[in-house]
Amino acid sequence: MKDHKEQEAYQLEVRDVHLSFGGLKALNGVSTGVKRGEIFSIIGPNGAGKTCLLNCINRFYRPEKGRIMFEGRDISRLKVHKIAALGVARTFQNVELFGHMTVLDNIRLGGHVHLKSGSIAGGIYFGKARNEEMAFRRHIEERIIDLLEIEQIRKKTVHTLPYGLQKRVELARALAMKPKILLLDEPATGMNLEETEDMARFILDINEEWGVTIVLIEHDMGVVMDISDRVCVLDFGQKIAEGKPREIRHNEQVIKAYLGEEDLAYSRLGA
Amino acid sequence: MRCGDFKENYIKDEEIFQSLFVKFWLGLFLAFLLIFPFIANPYALYVSNMIGFAVIAAVGLNLLTGFTGQISLGHAAFAGVGGYTAAVLITRFDFSFWLALPCAGVVAALAGLVIGIPSLRVKGLYLCIATLAAQFIFEFIFIHWESITHGVRGINVPPPRIGSFLLNTEKRFYFLTLFMVILAVGYARNLVRTRVGRAFVAIRDRDLAAEIIGINLFRYKLTSFAISSFYAGVAGALWVSFIRIVTPEHFPFHLSIQYLAMVIVGGLGSVLGSVFGAIFMTLVPEILNVLSGALVESFKLSSQVFIPLKEVVFGSLIVVFLIFEPLGLAEIWRRVKAFFLLWPFSY
Numbered sequence: 001m002k003d004h005k006e007q008e009a010y011q012l013e014v015r016d017v018h019l020s021f022g023g024l025k026a027l028n029g030v031s032t033g034v035k036r037g038e039i040f041s042i043i044g045p046n047g048a049g050k051t052c053l054l055n056c057i058n059r060f061y062r063p064e065k066g067r068i069m070f071e072g073r074d075i076s077r078l079k080v081h082k083i084a085a086l087g088v089a090r091t092f093q094n095v096e097l098f099g100h101m102t103v104l105d106n107i108r109l110g111g112h113v114h115l116k117s118g119s120i121a122g123g124i125y126f127g128k129a130r131n132e133e134m135a136f137r138r139h140i141e142e143r144i145i146d147l148l149e150i151e152q153i154r155k156k157t158v159h160t161l162p163y164g165l166q167k168r169v170e171l172a173r174a175l176a177m178k179p180k181i182l183l184l185d186e187p188a189t190g191m192n193l194e195e196t197e198d199m200a201r202f203i204l205d206i207n208e209e210w211g212v213t214i215v216l217i218e219h220d221m222g223v224v225m226d227i228s229d230r231v232c233v234l235d236f237g238q239k240i241a242e243g244k245p246r247e248i249r250h251n252e253q254v255i256k257a258y259l260g261e262e263d264l265a266y267s268r269l270g271a
Numbered sequence: 272m273r274c275g276d277f278k279e280n281y282i283k284d285e286e287i288f289q290s291l292f293v294k295f296w297l298g299l300f301l302a303f304l305l306i307f308p309f310i311a312n313p314y315a316l317y318v319s320n321m322i323g324f325a326v327i328a329a330v331g332l333n334l335l336t337g338f339t340g341q342i343s344l345g346h347a348a349f350a351g352v353g354g355y356t357a358a359v360l361i362t363r364f365d366f367s368f369w370l371a372l373p374c375a376g377v378v379a380a381l382a383g384l385v386i387g388i389p390s391l392r393v394k395g396l397y398l399c400i401a402t403l404a405a406q407f408i409f410e411f412i413f414i415h416w417e418s419i420t421h422g423v424r425g426i427n428v429p430p431p432r433i434g435s436f437l438l439n440t441e442k443r444f445y446f447l448t449l450f451m452v453i454l455a456v457g458y459a460r461n462l463v464r465t466r467v468g469r470a471f472v473a474i475r476d477r478d479l480a481a482e483i484i485g486i487n488l489f490r491y492k493l494t495s496f497a498i499s500s501f502y503a504g505v506a507g508a509l510w511v512s513f514i515r516i517v518t519p520e521h522f523p524f525h526l527s528i529q530y531l532a533m534v535i536v537g538g539l540g541s542v543l544g545s546v547f548g549a550i551f552m553t554l555v556p557e558i559l560n561v562l563s564g565a566l567v568e569s570f571k572l573s574s575q576v577f578i579p580l581k582e583v584v585f586g587s588l589i590v591v592f593l594i595f596e597p598l599g600l601a602e603i604w605r606r607v608k609a610f611f612l613l614w615p616f617s618y
């Protein structure tokens with residue numbers, strides 16, 4: 001009975017996932033769940049296994065044990081590109097963009113799974129493909145570029161842009177996938193205060209206006225505590241706490257995990 | 272105002288030929304291409320036809336190598352598959368040329384699909400070797416499947432006809448070639464600005480990132496192989512109908528290398544570039560031919576030394592050219608265009 005209820009409550013669910021590299025246990029039986037429409041943060045010290053967890057969710061890594069459910073469906077055996085088609089979009093800790101393309105082309109690529117025209121319609125262009133491209137371009141201009149405030153750089157080649165803007169472009173590309181759930185791996189790393197605030201605002205906007213569920217890995221505790229509905233803490237591949245930001249902030253175990261040094265931990269957790 | 276690239280209107284922005292200026296020159300160029308056969312001699316028309324076949328094959332190879340990033344050393348073999356398919360269908364099964372032409376493309380595309388299968392597992396040099404193997408396997412088949420291909424003697428192919436009108440001169444064939452070139456270039460140009468073409472480039476640039484945005488690598492690599500071989504097949508079928516014979520000697524490994532050179536000299540990942548590359552690689556040897564012939568004549572030089580020298584000149588030209596402009600002719604063209612786009616404010 002309880003099991004059934006949980007399945008309903010979670011849009012994305014991770015059940016007892018194990019992953020190891022050689023002798024190193026990167027994930028050691030992690031179970032957690034993300035509810036539809038919430039902002040769910042994953043925090044933890046360096047090397048805790050946060051990125052590995054996202055990699056398991058979109059199938060870069062294959063967990064040795066455990067299941068991953070998305071909208072009631074087991075996705076732990078699907079191919080990477082199938083996961084994208086289900087509506088799981090992702091950004092990376094070290095930006096995975098197409099460096100030699102323009103910003104606009106990168107964003108357009110995000111629409112791959114939603115556009116229909118194949119080799120024949122595309123080659124003929126006029127008619128189906130053209131209408132589709134135009135409608136999509138309009139969507140990009142009016143919804144995405146506008147939202148993320150990147151009008152000025154849409155024709156720039158990505159690798160010429162500063163890191164902070166590249167992160168924004170990667171977010172734009174993920175949005176072009178019209179995701180149901182968005183996995184963000186440290187979207188504000190390497191940004192100054194102003195850029196970080198912008199990014200936090202974008203995430204909130206996307207969550208509220210588009211109704212997209214957000215899974216966020218972030219080291220900036222200010223951002224995490226501000227915008228998250230719930231927080232999950234990983235340490236050495238294990239979940240050590242989960243709950244509302246204010247509960248996490250005062251959790252003994254979490255404070256200990258954070259470097260062991262209490263002063264520093266308090267300041268980093270903002271407690 | 273022709274000053275830089277400031278377009279608010281993105282509908283306009285999506286067009287290939289973005290201004291009246293460009294459209295005007297394009298119209299003029301097309302008009303020239305249509306008048307050309309009436310003023311040129313048969314030799315010039317022969318070369319033009321050969322350029323046309325090269326353009327079609329090179330644009331096809333560029334889709335695979337330049338856009339999708341899969342190097343192929345077997346492109347000539349696919350042209351051969353197309354050439355033989357057309358020849359066999361026309362002579363044995365009484366197909367009209369017009370039906371045999373698309374069939375040649377389709378059969379070559381199927382061959383390309385099969386050869387493309389290893390591309391999921393192997394990359395770079397290893398794929399190179401796999402396509403090289405394909406080249407030699409097909410050459411072997413052309414020579415030894417005597418009952419179909421007539422071995423080294425080859426097959427005589429009748430010229431295409433429209434009703435009772437035979438396309439049996441360079442001039443008449445020229446219009447068919449021109450039409451096919453326009454189709455081939457237009458299709459490729461459109462393909463690369465829509466979904467499938469973008470997926471190709473994504474696979475070339477970063478296949479990991481391509482996968483996370485939902486691109487099925489296997490499917491698009493195979494699609495690219497198929498389309499590229501289709502182009503080769505059509506080029507091959509046109510070529511054998513033009514010279515009216517097909518033998519294994521027409522599709523050697525050497526030709527595969529030449530196609531690759533066209534794509535590289537023209538500019539990887541630029542449709543227009545492969546047009547330039549094909550023209551360059553076909554025209555320059557012909558010009559050198561004429562030049563060296565004339566020089567030998569007028570200066571009474573030893574032709575034994577001088578004629579082979581043109582190969583050296585041609586090779587050096589390519590090398591020098593690639594050193595100074597590794598991005599190919601397409602890049603030079605882009606710069607020329609940029610110059611005129613900003614003119615007279617360009618400095």
Ligand SMILES: Nc1ncnc2c1ncn2[C@@H]1O[C@H](COP(=O)(O)OP(=O)(O)OP(=O)(O)O)[C@@H](O)[C@H]1O
Binds near residue numbers: 024047050053
């Ligand atoms: N491909 C891999 N091969 C070997 N070990 C790996 C691999 N990927 C991750 N690891 C190891 O797994 C552990 C967890 O890594 P992960 O990247 O998930 O950490 P993280 O929590 O994202 O840390 P950070 O905050 O530094 O990004 C680390 O010890 C890391 O060295």
Ligand SMILES: [Mg+2]
Binds near residue numbers: 050052
């Ligand atoms: Mg990480």
